Amino acid sequence: VKGVASILSFVPGDQEEKAEIVRDLALFMLPSLAPGGGTGDRDPARRRIAAENLEAALANLDATNAGPDLARAAGRLAVLLRALDDAGLAGLGQGLLAVFPDAVERLRDSLSPEPFTLADLPTDISARYVAPGGQARLEVIPADDLRDPDAVERFVAALRKVTPDASGAPVTIYEAGRAVLSAFVEAGAIAVTAILILLGLLLRRVSDVAFVFAPLGLAALLTVLCSVVFQVPFNFANIIVLPLLFGLGVASGIHLVLRDRQERAGDDRAAGDAFETSTPRAVLFSALTTIGSFGSIALSGHPGTASMGVLLTIAITLTLICTLVLLPALLAVRGRGRG
Structure with a gap:
């Protein structure tokens, strides 16, 4: 102060x-x-x-x-x-x-x-x-530049030591940030829980559920890594990308796992044949249309909206790559184990 x-x-x-x-x-x-x-x-x-x-x-x-x-x-x-x-x-x-x-x-x-x-x-x-x-x-x-989120947190903390009921723009910004972060955690937890329940009801096998979810988890980690490498930090506008990633990316894994199950029906040694069918190509084209739709948001003149478009493009691209690379490897390993 x-x-x-x-x-x-x-x-x-x-x-x-x-x-x-x-x-x-x-x-x-x-x-x-x-x-x-x-x-x-x-x-x-x-x-x-x-x-x-x-x-x-x-x-x-x-x-x-x-x-x-x-x-x-x-x-x-x-x-x-x-x-x-x-x-x-x-x-x-x-x-x-x-x-x-x-x-x-x-x-x-x-x-x-x-x-x-x-x-x-x-x-x-x-x-x-x-x-x-x-x-x-x-x-x-304030003594510091309140454009720095850490400075806002320090200022509000110092202010509330003297008067807990203080109000104003810095307090509003700080509490809004906490509300957005809390909503993000809640949305992420709901999304992951709902997806796991849906996968359990649809696939009825723990291994298949894990195989569908593994590329999504890896893509989420790589998205966070890319946000640091490419200097596209998370903010109040683009933090919704991670929950969206699970919702948008789970469909590709479901299609591939179900097609794999269909291809090796009665013959566990046929694992991996699903990736010699048209399903991976359909997954690719579907993901590309999604990338094109959300990628256009990156052209927005609003910095927060544009960063959301950039991160969505990165996230969906990484989800597609992880699904088409990691999932076949997991299915092939399981097929060899059963063989």
């Missing part, structure tokens, strides 16, 4: 001492800020003389000390001043000094300080720091 701001932060302290310093400055500055009584910049002759003096100063500019960029700019300004007539000089003066009288007036007013209290604050500031019931709001300023 770097500090705390409240409505009192807008009321300066030691006002009388500071006002005395300003009044001392006013003794020297106010006479020079008094409005003049002459024609001033309304006299075309005086404007022309001022322009000629400025042009002469630009011509005498030391290009070595000023640098090439400033020297070129000075040359262009000198050419412009020579080309302007009286009306052009008047317009130039108006454009450059239109706000100058108001600025001088504000400076003159600031040299006459008056006591500043809470009642002098604008309504929008007062409403931000004081509730209608009179309850004051304290704004805690």
Whole structure:
């Protein structure tokens, strides 16, 4: 925590001492800020003389000390001043000094300080720091950059040591992150449990269930590895990829295991013949269409959505590779064992 701001932060302290310093400055500055009584910049002759003096100063500019960029700019300004007539000089003066009288007036007013209290604050500031019931709001300023998730966690932890009921954007972000992580764990557990139950009811063999699930587990581990290698970190948008991976990838394993079971019906030595049929090709084309559909999300202009598309493409590709490489090996090993 770097500090705390409240409505009192807008009321300066030691006002009388500071006002005395300003009044001392006013003794020297106010006479020079008094409005003049002459024609001033309304006299075309005086404007022309001022322009000629400025042009002469630009011509005498030391290009070595000023640098090439400033020297070129000075040359262009000198050419412009020579080309302007009286009306052009008047317009130039108006454009450059239109706000100058108001600025001088504000400076003159600031040299006459008056006591500043809470009642002098604008309504929008007062409403931000004081509730209608009179309850004051304290704004805690973090010491670290809150774009770093670890900094957010440290800041919220330090804040809750003093006031457990604190609220605000950092607390909301921190709690939202915890909610998303909890939802991810819950969704992953539900997905894995539902898939295992479905596989058990469909395949009715522990070995077949393990064979279908093994490529999915390996693909999940490789997806996490690729997210680190390719610097596509998990975030609140793309963390849903892992539960989706199990749901999208389990179908391929089911098709291949059932086809293998059909091919070796009555002959356990025929294990692996399923991969000489059209089923692997169908699995490949089906996965490619899925990759194309989800891969298009990677073209999104939103960084979180784009990262989800990238990770989904990686995850489904790895699931396809693991299914077509690991699953045949497992089935072949089982077939040799039975043979």
